[in-house]
Amino acid sequence: MSNNELARQAATGRRSRQPRERDGIDVAARTSTNTDSLATEQKGVLELRGGRVIVMTERAYILLLQVMYEHAPHVLKYAFYDMGYRAGIDMRAALAERADDPERVFEGFVEQYTQAGYGNLEITHFDLAAPEVRLSGTDLFEAGLAPKAGIYRTPRVVDHYSRGMLAGFMSELLKREVVCEEVACQFRGDPRCEFVILPFQE
Amino acid sequence: MTLTPTYGRAAPLPVLPAQPRDEEVAGYFGIEGLDALLPLGLTYDSQIMSIGATGVGKSVLAAQFLYEGLVTGDTCVYVACDEPLRNIRLHMAGFRLGTVAYERSGQLLMLDAYGRELSTEARVVPNPSSLDEFFLYEKQLVGEALASGRRVRLVVDSLSTLLATNAPADVIHFNGHRLRYLRALRVLTLDNFVADVLNEQTMAGLAHSYPLILRLSYQRGDGEMTRYLQLGKLKSGQFSAGQHPFSIDPRTGIIVQG
Numbered sequence: 001m002s003n004n005e006l007a008r009q010a011a012t013g014r015r016s017r018q019p020r021e022r023d024g025i026d027v028a029a030r031t032s033t034n035t036d037s038l039a040t041e042q043k044g045v046l047e048l049r050g051g052r053v054i055v056m057t058e059r060a061y062i063l064l065l066q067v068m069y070e071h072a073p074h075v076l077k078y079a080f081y082d083m084g085y086r087a088g089i090d091m092r093a094a095l096a097e098r099a100d101d102p103e104r105v106f107e108g109f110v111e112q113y114t115q116a117g118y119g120n121l122e123i124t125h126f127d128l129a130a131p132e133v134r135l136s137g138t139d140l141f142e143a144g145l146a147p148k149a150g151i152y153r154t155p156r157v158v159d160h161y162s163r164g165m166l167a168g169f170m171s172e173l174l175k176r177e178v179v180c181e182e183v184a185c186q187f188r189g190d191p192r193c194e195f196v197i198l199p200f201q202e
Numbered sequence: 203m204t205l206t207p208t209y210g211r212a213a214p215l216p217v218l219p220a221q222p223r224d225e226e227v228a229g230y231f232g233i234e235g236l237d238a239l240l241p242l243g244l245t246y247d248s249q250i251m252s253i254g255a256t257g258v259g260k261s262v263l264a265a266q267f268l269y270e271g272l273v274t275g276d277t278c279v280y281v282a283c284d285e286p287l288r289n290i291r292l293h294m295a296g297f298r299l300g301t302v303a304y305e306r307s308g309q310l311l312m313l314d315a316y317g318r319e320l321s322t323e324a325r326v327v328p329n330p331s332s333l334d335e336f337f338l339y340e341k342q343l344v345g346e347a348l349a350s351g352r353r354v355r356l357v358v359d360s361l362s363t364l365l366a367t368n369a370p371a372d373v374i375h376f377n378g379h380r381l382r383y384l385r386a387l388r389v390l391t392l393d394n395f396v397a398d399v400l401n402e403q404t405m406a407g408l409a410h411s412y413p414l415i416l417r418l419s420y421q422r423g424d425g426e427m428t429r430y431l432q433l434g435k436l437k438s439g440q441f442s443a444g445q446h447p448f449s450i451d452p453r454t455g456i457i458v459q460g
Contacts, residue, residue: 073234074454078297153230153237156273179300183307188275196303201288201295 061141062149069151076151080142081164088168102128102173109169110135117141118162119193131174133197135166143187157185159193170197229355229390232270233263235446235458239433244414246353249381249391251409254418258429259450260394263418264359265290266455267392269299271355272310276390277347279356281313281340283330283363284396287323290359297455308350311343315364331367333376340380344389356384360394365404373400374407381411421445431458 040046046053056064068076088109095108103126110121119140126133142159146152159182167180177200184190228243237243244250254260261284271278282290290312291301304310314323315330327339340358347354358364365373384391393412395405409415417432430445447459 074451074457078454153243154227154274156275179295179302181300181303182273183303183309190275196306198300198302201291201300201302 058145058148062145065145065149066151069149073151077160080160081167084161084164084166085168085171086164087161088165088170089172091165092169092172105173106133106170113162113165118165119144121162128174131170131176131178131197131199133166133170133195135195135197137162137193137195138186140186140193143185143193146187152187155188157182157193158187159185159195162193163195166195166197176200227274227353229274229276229353230270231263232266232273233456233458235448235460236431236433236456238458239446244390246355246388246390247385248414249384249393249412250414250416251393251395251412252416252418253395253397253405255397255420258418258420259448259456260396260418261290261293261359262450262455263416264357264392264394265294265297265299267355268310268357269294269297271353271390272304275352276355277309277311277350277352278304279311279313279340279343279347279354281315281343281356281358283315283358284360286317286321287312287314297453309352311347313339313343315339330364333364333368333372336364337376337380341383344384344387348387348389353390354387355390355392357392358394360396360399362395362399365408366399370401370404370407373404374411377408378411 046055065076068079072079091109091112095105095112106126107123110123113119113121119137121135121137121140124134124136140159140162142161146158152158163180163182167178170178170180178197179200180195180197182193182195184192184194186193227246229246229248230237230240230243252260252263264280268278268280280287280290294301301310301312305312311325312323313325313327314321315327315336317323317326318328318330325339325343327336330336340356344354344356347356361377365377368376381391395408400408413435415434417434419430419432420427421430422428428447429449430447432445449457449459451457
C-alpha cells in the first residue's frame, strides 16, 4: 500500500480491511492496541493492510527539509519532485481498477490527494485532447510549512512534491510524459497555488 | 526604417494573480553555492556579465537564473542568440522545469535572435546583426514584460554573438546605452559572453559597464579538467572573489563545491 493511501485512510479514519492471517497467526489476536485502522503486530510497529506505516509529524517534515537543505541544497526541489512523481505513479496503480473516463479517474486522484491531507485541491480545467490540466489549491502542506522551514531566501513556489505527484499520476494515466509547473503559490503571497500540466517538450 | 516585429501570442492562460513589483526584494541566481556568495542578493537594477569558454556552463547557469526568476514570480525575458529556442526548452525540461506553462501565461517571453527567416517562433529578430534592430526588439519585449507589473529579469545568451560582427567602438557605445536603459527600468539582466569571441580591448570596455562580473573557467588539475567560477565587481579593481570549483549535474544543474 502506498504512503498516500495510508495517509488518506489515516486522515479519513476509514477502516482497514479485515486483519490478515499471516504465518498462521491471527494478526488481530496479537494486536495490543485499539483501532481497526492501525494494527500493531509487535511493540513499536504500526501496520496497515499488511504494510508497516510510520506517521510523520509536521515537525519531522520540517526537520527533513532542513537537513536535506544543509547537506544537499541543490537537490531539494528535484528530489521532492521525483518523490512526488513516483508517488503519483503509485497512486495511479492503486486506482488501476478505475479504468473509466480519464477525467473521472483524475478527479478520484485529486479527491484522494485532498483526503490525505496534502491540501485542498481542485481541477479548474481538464482537456484530454491537448492535453492540458490546470488545478488550483489552498492550504497545501508544502506551502503551509515552508515559512517554518526557514530555508528559502525569497518567497517562491515550493510545492514540488505536489507538482511531481500530479505529473507522475497524469503521465501514467495518459501513458505519455508530462511536466507540471506551479505558476502561483501561497508561500509567495499569491491567493492560491496554481498548477499547469502540459506534455513534456519533445 | 519602420520595423514591425513578428510578435504573436499563444492562447493565454487565465490571468494569474500578479506579483507586485517589490523593489526591495533581492534577486538570486538560484544556485545555492553561488547565492551564498551574495548574502544580500542582487538589486533589480543590476546587470551581470557572465564570461566563459564554450561548454563551461554559461547556458546552464542562464537557465537556472531564468528559472529562479520564474519561481519567484518575475516576468522573464529570454533572448536566444546561439541556438534555437527549442533547445533551451528541451534543456530546461531535462531538469523537469517546463517552460511552456510560463510562456502561455505570459510570465516567460522568449525572443529568437538566432533563427532569422527560418525561425518558426512567435517572436523573432529578423536581422540580429543590426544592433539597432536587436535593441528595438529587446526594448519592445522588455516593455511588454514591465507591463505585467512584476519584477523583470532578462537573459541574453549570448550577447557576444550579436556584437561580434560590429565595430568595437559601436559595440561599446551600444551596450553602454542598452545597459543604462535596463538599469533605469530596474531589469535584472544576465548577459552571456563566449570567451575570445570579442577582442580583449573590447571586452575590457564592455566590462566597465557591468556592476557584476561572473567568470566561468576550466582548470587542469590532477590530470582532470575542473570547472570553477569567480564572482567579482569590476569597480573594486580586479576580481576580488576566490575561485570556486563547480560541477554540472545533468539532473540538477550547477553545483558549487562547498
